[in-house]
Amino acid sequence: MTRRFDAIILGAGQAGTPLAGRLSEAGMTVALVERRLLGGTCVNTGCKPTKTWVASAYAAHMARRAADFGVTINGEIGIDFAKVRARADQIAADSRASLRRWIDTMANCTLFFGHARFESPQRVRVGDDLLEAERIFLNVGGRALVPDMPGVADVPFLTNSTILKLDAVPRHLVVVGGSYIGLEFGQMFRRFGAEVTIVEKGPKLIGREDPEISDAVRDILEREGIVVRTEAECIRFERAGEEVRIGVDCQEGSPDVLGSHVLLAVGRQPNTDDLGLAAAGVETDERGYVKVDDRLSTSVPGVWALGDCNGRGAFTHTAYNDFEIVADNLLDGADRKVTDRIPAYALYIDPPLGRVGMGEVEAKKAGHAIQVGHRPMTRVGRAVEKDETLGFMKLVTDADTGRILGGAILGTSGDEAIHGVLDLMVKDGTASDLAHAVHIHPTVSELLPTIAGERKPA
Numbered sequence: 001m002t003r004r005f006d007a008i009i010l011g012a013g014q015a016g017t018p019l020a021g022r023l024s025e026a027g028m029t030v031a032l033v034e035r036r037l038l039g040g041t042c043v044n045t046g047c048k049p050t051k052t053w054v055a056s057a058y059a060a061h062m063a064r065r066a067a068d069f070g071v072t073i074n075g076e077i078g079i080d081f082a083k084v085r086a087r088a089d090q091i092a093a094d095s096r097a098s099l100r101r102w103i104d105t106m107a108n109c110t111l112f113f114g115h116a117r118f119e120s121p122q123r124v125r126v127g128d129d130l131l132e133a134e135r136i137f138l139n140v141g142g143r144a145l146v147p148d149m150p151g152v153a154d155v156p157f158l159t160n161s162t163i164l165k166l167d168a169v170p171r172h173l174v175v176v177g178g179s180y181i182g183l184e185f186g187q188m189f190r191r192f193g194a195e196v197t198i199v200e201k202g203p204k205l206i207g208r209e210d211p212e213i214s215d216a217v218r219d220i221l222e223r224e225g226i227v228v229r230t231e232a233e234c235i236r237f238e239r240a241g242e243e244v245r246i247g248v249d250c251q252e253g254s255p256d257v258l259g260s261h262v263l264l265a266v267g268r269q270p271n272t273d274d275l276g277l278a279a280a281g282v283e284t285d286e287r288g289y290v291k292v293d294d295r296l297s298t299s300v301p302g303v304w305a306l307g308d309c310n311g312r313g314a315f316t317h318t319a320y321n322d323f324e325i326v327a328d329n330l331l332d333g334a335d336r337k338v339t340d341r342i343p344a345y346a347l348y349i350d351p352p353l354g355r356v357g358m359g360e361v362e363a364k365k366a367g368h369a370i371q372v373g374h375r376p377m378t379r380v381g382r383a384v385e386k387d388e389t390l391g392f393m394k395l396v397t398d399a400d401t402g403r404i405l406g407g408a409i410l411g412t413s414g415d416e417a418i419h420g421v422l423d424l425m426v427k428d429g430t431a432s433d434l435a436h437a438v439h440i441h442p443t444v445s446e447l448l449p450t451i452a453g454e455r456k457p458a
């Protein structure tokens with residue numbers, strides 16, 4: 001049966017559901033199609049469960065450090081892993097239930113559960129239903145990339161989704177991939193009591209960052225007993241009884257590592273291979289990301305792509321911003337563009353890294369003469385009071401204009417405090433604007449005006 005709507009949205013992820021709300025509020029009839037769980041990656045296998053686990057890992061870490069603060073714990077500090085998992089599962093379930101309640105209040109929205117596939121530019125099949133609309137929005141997200149590394153098919157491995165189903169803490173977790181997802185899982189499992197090795201092909205962890213950030217992050221992880229193996233040029237896998245041997249061919253140290261579990265965290269791939277995009281003529285790039293213009297239109301008029309599947313962002317806040325761009329342009333006659341967005345993100349190890357705009361290396365590459373304000377967390381009062389003094393804060397500005405180009409706070413509350421820099425960048429602020437702000441004492445943020453006033457050529 002063919003059913004006609006004003007709009008079809010494929011994927012109830014971070015952009016799809018709010019878009020369904022806005023379009024339905026504007027009086028459009030909307031079909032929202034989800035093949036698995038409402039909320040997509042963030043709610044079910046990404047941000048929410050991982051940050052809930054990170055919170056449990058932090059509690060364990062602080063309990064072990066209790067004596068440093070004059071707090072006595074009599075008895076052993078243990079991990080009730082079933083409870084750790086149940087807590088995260090409950091938060092994800094609550095979030096899905098809340099989304100369901102929200103969708104049910106959308107007057108003109110019909111929710112379909114099933115896999116959607118294009119049959120033509122304006123037609124999508126979901127099971128027995130053929131849906132038709134002049135506007136189709138893709139919000140199909142992505143999944144863990146399983147790399148074509150030697151032996152990978154012969155061994156059991158975990159991804160960010162399956163690791164959340166573990167019943168017990170692994171004896172030795174080997175994380176393949178030294179980037180954001182891998183580092184978060186690595187540190188939390190170390191704090192849950194596992195031996196952890198992080199294996200990275202490149203010379204540095206989180207290789208996109210300034211080298212001093214990569215080095216400081218490595219130091220933070222190594223202090224907790226995590227083994228980091230970089231320059232693992234030829235990663236390969238083989239079974240070793242119940243365990244897995246991971247060949248790392250590093251330049252020094254043992255040539256392989258024996259793990260009880262392997263987590264593959266080497267990147268993501270978009271869910272566009274089984275969407276029938278060819279039937280609609282929607283173009284993708286060589287990695288499968290849907291090609292979009294600045295306003296997120298695809299190569300086919302009337303089809304937009306939002307969130308991770310367009311390759312223009314890889315975060316919940318960027319997916320949500322895609323929704324805002326598309327909805328405001330369509331419904332309010334706005335002219336918002338994805339290129340207006342200032343890149344910002346966090347790495348949720350402890351202490352976290354909050355990042356915005358360009359790093360030092362990137363700014364120089366872009367041709368800026370730069371100045372840098374810098375301060376170690378050992379000289380941030382709030383960090384000292386909390387006895388959480390690892391890391392540093394850093395501000396990068398244009399030497400000629402004083403414009404703020406970017407910033408990084410690797411340190412306690414860095415994920416929150418970085419917004420002081422971000423908000424000013426949104427208004428094209430300068431280092432003098434920041435230097436003149438009076439921040440609350442005692443906070444991490446209060447040192448931002450200080451480092452803005454102490455910049456030096458770099």
Ligand SMILES: Cc1cc2nc3c(=O)[nH]c(=O)nc-3n(C[C@H](O)[C@H](O)[C@H](O)COP(=O)(O)OP(=O)(O)OC[C@H]3O[C@@H](n4cnc5c(N)ncnc54)[C@H](O)[C@@H]3O)c2cc1C
Binds near residue numbers: 033050114142308
């Ligand atoms: C371990 C991990 C931790 C993360 N932590 C953070 C974090 O702390 N902060 C942050 O900002 N981001 C984080 N992210 C990234 C964040 O989860 C994603 O950027 C975000 O979920 C992208 O939203 P989306 O709407 O584009 O896609 P998704 O949330 O993936 O939603 C896509 C939806 O489309 C559905 N779908 C796919 N194909 C079809 C089809 N053919 N038919 C019907 N439905 C379909 C999927 O089932 C899914 O529900 C993390 C990701 C991971 C993996």
